[in-house]
Amino acid sequence: MISVENLSKQYGATTVVDGVSMVIERNSITVIVGTSGSGKSTLLRMINRLIEPTRGRVLIDGNDTTGEPAHLLRRRIGYVIQGHGLFPHRTVAENIATVPRLLGWDEARIRARVEELLAVFQLDQGAYAGAFPHQLSGGQQQRVGVARALAAEPAVLLMDEPFGALDPIIRAKAQDDLLDIQRRFGTTIVLVTHDMDEAFRLGDHVAVMSHGRLLQYDRPAVLLTHPADPFVSRMTGVSDRAMRLLSLTTAGEAALPGVSDGPAVAASASLREVLSELLWRGAESAAVMDADGTRRGYLTIAAILERGRPG
Amino acid sequence: MPGVAAILRFAALALLLAFLLMPQSFAPLFAPLTQYGAPPIYDQGNLLTLALAHLGLVCCAAAASTIVAVGLGIVVTRPSGAQFLPLSRTLVNIGQTFPPVAVLAVTVPLVGFGEKPTLIALFAYGLLPIFENTIVALQTCPPQVLEAASGMGMSARQRLLSVELPLALPLILEGIRLSLVINIGTATIGSTVAAKGLGEVIIAGLLSNNNAFILQGGLVTGLMAILLYDALAGLERRICRTAHLE
Numbered sequence A: 001m002i003s004v005e006n007l008s009k010q011y012g013a014t015t016v017v018d019g020v021s022m023v024i025e026r027n028s029i030t031v032i033v034g035t036s037g038s039g040k041s042t043l044l045r046m047i048n049r050l051i052e053p054t055r056g057r058v059l060i061d062g063n064d065t066t067g068e069p070a071h072l073l074r075r076r077i078g079y080v081i082q083g084h085g086l087f088p089h090r091t092v093a094e095n096i097a098t099v100p101r102l103l104g105w106d107e108a109r110i111r112a113r114v115e116e117l118l119a120v121f122q123l124d125q126g127a128y129a130g131a132f133p134h135q136l137s138g139g140q141q142q143r144v145g146v147a148r149a150l151a152a153e154p155a156v157l158l159m160d161e162p163f164g165a166l167d168p169i170i171r172a173k174a175q176d177d178l179l180d181i182q183r184r185f186g187t188t189i190v191l192v193t194h195d196m197d198e199a200f201r202l203g204d205h206v207a208v209m210s211h212g213r214l215l216q217y218d219r220p221a222v223l224l225t226h227p228a229d230p231f232v233s234r235m236t237g238v239s240d241r242a243m244r245l246l247s248l249t250t251a252g253e254a255a256l257p258g259v260s261d262g263p264a265v266a267a268s269a270s271l272r273e274v275l276s277e278l279l280w281r282g283a284e285s286a287a288v289m290d291a292d293g294t295r296r297g298y299l300t301i302a303a304i305l306e307r308g309r310p311g
Numbered sequence B: 001m002p003g004v005a006a007i008l009r010f011a012a013l014a015l016l017l018a019f020l021l022m023p024q025s026f027a028p029l030f031a032p033l034t035q036y037g038a039p040p041i042y043d044q045g046n047l048l049t050l051a052l053a054h055l056g057l058v059c060c061a062a063a064a065s066t067i068v069a070v071g072l073g074i075v076v077t078r079p080s081g082a083q084f085l086p087l088s089r090t091l092v093n094i095g096q097t098f099p100p101v102a103v104l105a106v107t108v109p110l111v112g113f114g115e116k117p118t119l120i121a122l123f124a125y126g127l128l129p130i131f132e133n134t135i136v137a138l139q140t141c142p143p144q145v146l147e148a149a150s151g152m153g154m155s156a157r158q159r160l161l162s163v164e165l166p167l168a169l170p171l172i173l174e175g176i177r178l179s180l181v182i183n184i185g186t187a188t189i190g191s192t193v194a195a196k197g198l199g200e201v202i203i204a205g206l207l208s209n210n211n212a213f214i215l216q217g218g219l220v221t222g223l224m225a226i227l228l229y230d231a232l233a234g235l236e237r238r239i240c241r242t243a244h245l246e
Ligand SMILES: Nc1ncnc2c1ncn2[C@@H]1O[C@H](COP(=O)(O)OP(=O)(O)OP(=O)(O)O)[C@@H](O)[C@H]1O
Pocket: A011, A016, A034, A035, A036, A037, A038, A039, A040, A041, A042, A043
C-alpha cells in the first residue's frame, strides 16, 4: 500500500504539484491522467524520489520513504519511462539484470531470473538475450524496459507513459501483457497516461489531475457516473460515456440466469463488445459462455442498455 | 575502398621502418638536396632512437593530458562542479592558445633544460581536444538513459562509471587521438631546449643549411603522425564495436 500524504512540489514561485493525498491499494493498478503539464510525472517521480517533494511525504507499507537513501529506495521500486531508456551498450540480458546486479544477487539467481522474464515477455532466449537494444523493434524494446523494471521483483512499479510510443496493435498487446503480469506477480502499479481508453482499460482506480491538483480519485465507473468536477467529465469524455461505462463490465458479471439461442459470447468480453456483436448480427440476445465452454447465462440488448445508464 | 587504404597504410609503414632502420640506403635520393659534399643523411645520431624518444615524449604528455582533461571534464559536468566549467574552459583554452615555444621560455628557468619543459608544453597544448570532447560526450548522454539509470537505483558514481563514461568513450578516444597527433608535430620544438626528439634533425639542417636534414626530420615526423592517427582510429573503431557504442 502506498500512502501519498499532502504531497507538494514547488519550483520557485510555481507550484506544480499541490497538496496531493491518495491511498493506493496493494495489488492494484492506479492510472493518473490529466492534461499536459498538470504534474503527473512530477507526482510519480516523487514516489521514488527522483524528485524530492517540497512538502508532504510518501509511505510504502507504512514506512516513510524519506527514511532511506534515495538510490536504495529506487532499487525496490520498478520504473518504466516512455522510450524505455535501455542502456545501448548493454545486451538485453545485461539490461534486465541491472537491478539484481546492484542488489548483489549471485550469478545463478540472476541468470534464472533473466530467463524467467524473457519467457514471460515472449522474447526467445537464444535470439534476444545477447542482442543489443538497437537490434530490437520498438515493441520489443518496450517489453525489455518493463522486464528490466520487474527484475528484482519489486512490490511497486511506476510507469510514465510506458506505451506512448507504440502503435495501437502493439499497444493493446502490451496492455494485455501488463494485466497478466500484474495478476501473476501481484505488483502494485501506478501508471501515467494521456490515453483515456488505456486508463479505463487498465485502471482499478483512476486519478484525474489538473494544474497540480488531484480533482478526483475513484473507480473508473464512478468517474463516469459521478464526476466531481466538470473538468473530470471533459477528461473522461461526455459523448461516449455510456459506451465507456459498458466497457467496464464483463458479460460474465452481467449475465442473467437462463438460456438463449442467440450467438455465443465469451464471459470475459465487455458489454460494449457484446452489444456491438448483437447489433452486427441483428440478434436480440446472446448466450454467455465461460472459457471452458460451459453456459454462464444470457444477455439481451435491453439488459445491456440498462447498464449504460448512471445510477 | 578498404583495399587501397590498407595498401597505402602498409606502404607508409614500410617506408618509415626502412628509413629508420637503413637510412644510408636512401642516400642517393637525398644527395641532390645537399651542397659542397655535405652528408645527405642525418649523421649526428641514430634516427630510430630519436624517433622512439620523440614518440615516448608525446605519449607521456598525452597520458598526463588525458588524466587531467577527462578528470576535469567529469568534475565540471557534475551538478556540484558545474560552477567551475567557465573557469576550467578558460584555463584549458589558455593552454592551447599560449604558444608552446612561449611555454618553453617560461618553464626552462623553472625546471631546467631537457624533457621536462617539453612535457609541460605538450601537456598544456594537448588538453583542449580531450577536455572539450569529454564535456560534449558527457553532456549529450541521452537523458532517458540517464533517468533510467537513476530510476533503477544507481548511485551517482555507479551511473558515471557504468553508463556515462562507457557511452562517452568514443568521443573521448577521438579527443585523445587529436591531441596525440597535434603533439607529434609540436614536439619537434622540444629540441630547442635539448629534449631528445626528431626536432634535432630539423635544427641540425637549419644550422648547417642542409635541406636534406630538414626534409628527413619533417618526413619522419609527418609519417609518424599519419600512421598514429590511422592506428588509433582503427583501435577506436574496434573498441566501439566490441562495446556496441556506434
Ligand atoms: N525542473 C523544473 N523546473 C521548473 N518547472 C518544472 C520542472 N520540472 C517540471 N516543471 C514544470 O512542472 C509542470 C508539471 O510537469 P510534469 O512533467 O509533471 O507534467 P506532466 O503532467 O507529466 O506533463 P506531460 O503530460 O506533458 O508529461 C510543468 O508545467 C513543467 O513545466
